[in-house]
Amino acid sequence: MPQDVKIAPRELIQADYKGLRNSERLDTTAGVEELRFMQSMEGRAHNGAGAFHKRFFVNTSVDDIVRGLDKEPDVIKEKRQRLIDEIVEFARRVIKGERPNRLLSVKGTPLLGIPLFKTKIINPYDVVKGLYLGGLRDSPPTRKAAEKKYGITIGYGSCYLLNIEVMERMGLDGEVLAHQPHESEIEDFKKQGLIADPKIFLHTAQAWAGPVR
Numbered sequence: 001m002p003q004d005v006k007i008a009p010r011e012l013i014q015a016d017y018k019g020l021r022n023s024e025r026l027d028t029t030a031g032v033e034e035l036r037f038m039q040s041m042e043g044r045a046h047n048g049a050g051a052f053h054k055r056f057f058v059n060t061s062v063d064d065i066v067r068g069l070d071k072e073p074d075v076i077k078e079k080r081q082r083l084i085d086e087i088v089e090f091a092r093r094v095i096k097g098e099r100p101n102r103l104l105s106v107k108g109t110p111l112l113g114i115p116l117f118k119t120k121i122i123n124p125y126d127v128v129k130g131l132y133l134g135g136l137r138d139s140p141p142t143r144k145a146a147e148k149k150y151g152i153t154i155g156y157g158s159c160y161l162l163n164i165e166v167m168e169r170m171g172l173d174g175e176v177l178a179h180q181p182h183e184s185e186i187e188d189f190k191k192q193g194l195i196a197d198p199k200i201f202l203h204t205a206q207a208w209a210g211p212v213r
Contacts, residue, residue: 013068016051029113058175
């Protein structure tokens with residue numbers, strides 16, 4: 001299958017990653033820093049930042065970035081999931097009544113590998129409240145209500161598993177689906193096979209997972 005011109009090529013992915021590693025430093029472990037850089041590069045590819053030099057590779061996924069760096073997507077997903085699981089575990093401990101005063105995992109390591117969390121005294125209830133409010137911030141119903149209340153456009157959307165072949169046949173791409181309104185077309189997208197059933201589709205064809213506004 002020919003390379004999708006809207007997916008960042010390997011050489012630009014590697015150049016952007018090298019540029020990030022040489023110019024930026026995150027206050028966390030080297031391993032977590034690597035994961036954060038790879039995640040941020042998806043958006044950089046979409047927006048033509050850094051080594052992408054204003055070329056917009058709007059169908060690029062995190063998996064494309066990971067493969068472009070000669071790494072295994074499943075391995076990277078597992079590492080990222082561990083970071084999420086530690087935060088979920090912390091929140092559940094607090095909800096059950098524990099009162100940890102530092103942002104540490106049950107193993108005693110700082111969440112997200114951030115050294116400050118080893119010593120910073122926190123109120124665990126405030127942290128859980130922040131997680132809840134942060135989750136609402138990206139909730140489509142909440143953002144829709146905020147747009148209506150304040151008369152502004154901030155955008156919102158849900159993530160779907162998409163059939164890339166159908167997407168291209170319909171003349172769509174990640175940029176159009178993520179930033180133009182399609183709320184009234186969701187059911188039609190499903191009928192046309194653009195929005196795929198993950199139980200079936202994951203084993204049969206290439207997919208792009210992204211937000212549809």
